[in-house]
Amino acid sequence: MDIARIKRVKPLMDRRFGMFIHWGIYSVPARASRSEWIRNVDRVTIEDYQPYFDTFNPVDYDPKKWARLAKEAGMKYAVLTTKHHDGFCLFDSQYTDYKSTNTPCGRDLVKEYVEAFRAEGIMVGLYYSLLDWHHPDYPAYGDMHHPMRDNREFKGQGEHFERYVEYLHNQVRELLTNYGKIDIMWFDFHYGEMTGEKWEATKLVKMAREINPDLIIDDRLGGDIKVEEPVYYAGDFGSPEQMIPAGGVRDYKGNPIPWETCMTLNDNWGYSQRDMNYKSAKHVIRMLVECASKGGNLILNVGPDARGNIPKKSIEILKEVGEWMRLNGESIYGCGIADYPKPEWGRITKGEKAVYLHAIDLNQDTISMTNFPYKVKMATRLSDGSLLSMAEPWNVDSYDGENNVFVHMPPFPVLDPVDEVIKLDIE
Numbered sequence: 048m049d050i051a052r053i054k055r056v057k058p059l060m061d062r063r064f065g066m067f068i069h070w071g072i073y074s075v076p077a078r079a080s081r082s083e084w085i086r087n088v089d090r091v092t093i094e095d096y097q098p099y100f101d102t103f104n105p106v107d108y109d110p111k112k113w114a115r116l117a118k119e120a121g122m123k124y125a126v127l128t129t130k131h132h133d134g135f136c137l138f139d140s141q142y143t144d145y146k147s148t149n150t151p152c153g154r155d156l157v158k159e160y161v162e163a164f165r166a167e168g169i170m171v172g173l174y175y176s177l178l179d180w181h182h183p184d185y186p187a188y189g190d191m192h193h194p195m196r197d198n199r200e201f202k203g204q205g206e207h208f209e210r211y212v213e214y215l216h217n218q219v220r221e222l223l224t225n226y227g228k229i230d231i232m233w234f235d236f237h238y239g240e241m242t243g244e245k246w247e248a249t250k251l252v253k254m255a256r257e258i259n260p261d262l263i264i265d266d267r268l269g270g271d272i273k274v275e276e277p278v279y280y281a282g283d284f285g286s287p288e289q290m291i292p293a294g295g296v297r298d299y300k301g302n303p304i305p306w307e308t309c310m311t312l313n314d315n316w317g318y319s320q321r322d323m324n325y326k327s328a329k330h331v332i333r334m335l336v337e338c339a340s341k342g343g344n345l346i347l348n349v350g351p352d353a354r355g356n357i358p359k360k361s362i363e364i365l366k367e368v369g370e371w372m373r374l375n376g377e378s379i380y381g382c383g384i385a386d387y388p389k390p391e392w393g394r395i396t397k398g399e400k401a402v403y404l405h406a407i408d409l410n411q412d413t414i415s416m417t418n419f420p421y422k423v424k425m426a427t428r429l430s431d432g433s434l435l436s437m438a439e440p441w442n443v444d445s446y447d448g449e450n451n452v453f454v455h456m457p458p459f460p461v462l463d464p465v466d467e468v469i470k471l472d473i474e
């Protein structure tokens with residue numbers, strides 16, 4: 048991976064924990080199975096989808112509240128869907144009428160989001176769907192995903208695909224110029240022939256980087272970021288979805304490369320009032336620790352409802368995560384892979400001057416590690432700053448190898464059942 052890329056993506060990777068926001072007029076039908084894919088799943092025509100456009104009026108939309116929640120949860124960046132596959136734009140684009148300013152809502156939702164999150168010091172990202180099920184020049188009949196994929200009346204749509212590509216480029220330019228400096232552009236996604244230069248991706252990324260040389264871009268335009276010399280538009284980080292890869296993300300030579308797992312908090316990206324299958328705060332924290340220990344980020348999703356409120360249950364979970372992050376965030380931000388195998392009792396993250404032991408499943412009151420590659424100065428319990436003894440057992444030589452580290456843990460009843468973090472200061 049080239050140096051420029053690593054430098055560009057570092058500010059994002061250091062932040063480790065982000066908020067994904069899937070919001071659009073699909074929050075009106077709020078369907079339980081694949082909310083934002085409802086047009087695809089039920090083969091809904093544009094006409095039958097129109098009532099959701101006509102009634103979209105998020106009277107409670109206050110992105111300052113969302114931004115404060117993200118901050119409280121310990122999230123340091125955010126990505127909002129500015130246009131999803133249904134083609135509906137949450138911003139005042141001059142290239143379409145299919146936008147929030149023409150619904151009863153009448154507001155540029157992206158503008159307000161960008162301002163609110165930026166004001167909280169949160170890095171701002173924009174998601175933009177490459178697929179567009181509303182645009183008259185996007186292939187429909189025979190396309191793999193289009194809602195009208197089986198409808199012969201749509202034969203021939205897409206013959207002037209270049210007009211769609213121009214639209215896509217124009218909108219990306221709008222997004223990158225009308226709202227100040229955007230930090231992250233999150234394109235979604237490529238499939239079959241709809242990949243790379245089909246989107247005129249080289250030209251698109253050139254344009255984007257001319258506007259903002261620091262812009263961080265995901266890897267979903269196409270191309271392969273794992274090869275030694277990825278194509279120009281291949282993007283800056285890998286984007287595994289709904290899973291954390293066993294070994295993190297690595298190039299074909301085995302070297303770690305930047306990545307971010309995107310994950311729903313329940314089972315859907317978009318809002319669904321029936322989906323109560325939420326992950327617990329414990330589950331979220333452990334996922335985040337797993338990502339960081341493997342050198343990656345976690346971007347966790349919320350799906351605001353049609354009034355513009357983030358579901359209560361999501362708020363509750365995020366606040367709980369935030370309490371843990373307030374005390375233990377130091378072991379996540381700016382931390383990555385340690386030069387030591389994953390221990391039986393948990394995981395390890397490494398910062399610049401410290402190694403963090405995440406005791407998740409400890410069966411004894413001493414942590415012992417052998418052949419530890421770092422010289423440890425002292426051990427403290429991260430959540431309360433108390434010093435822990437590192438005394439060696441008298442007969443250690445009979446059992447362990449070289450460079451042993453012992454940490455005498457606090458008593459079991461006080462250990463954090465989610466993840467007890469021990470900080471080892473290293474030389």
Ligand code: GLC
Pocket residue numbers: 069083084235236288309316
């Ligand atoms: C997918 C889905 C989508 C979601 C996204 C998030 O590709 O199409 O609905 O927005 O991934 O990663």
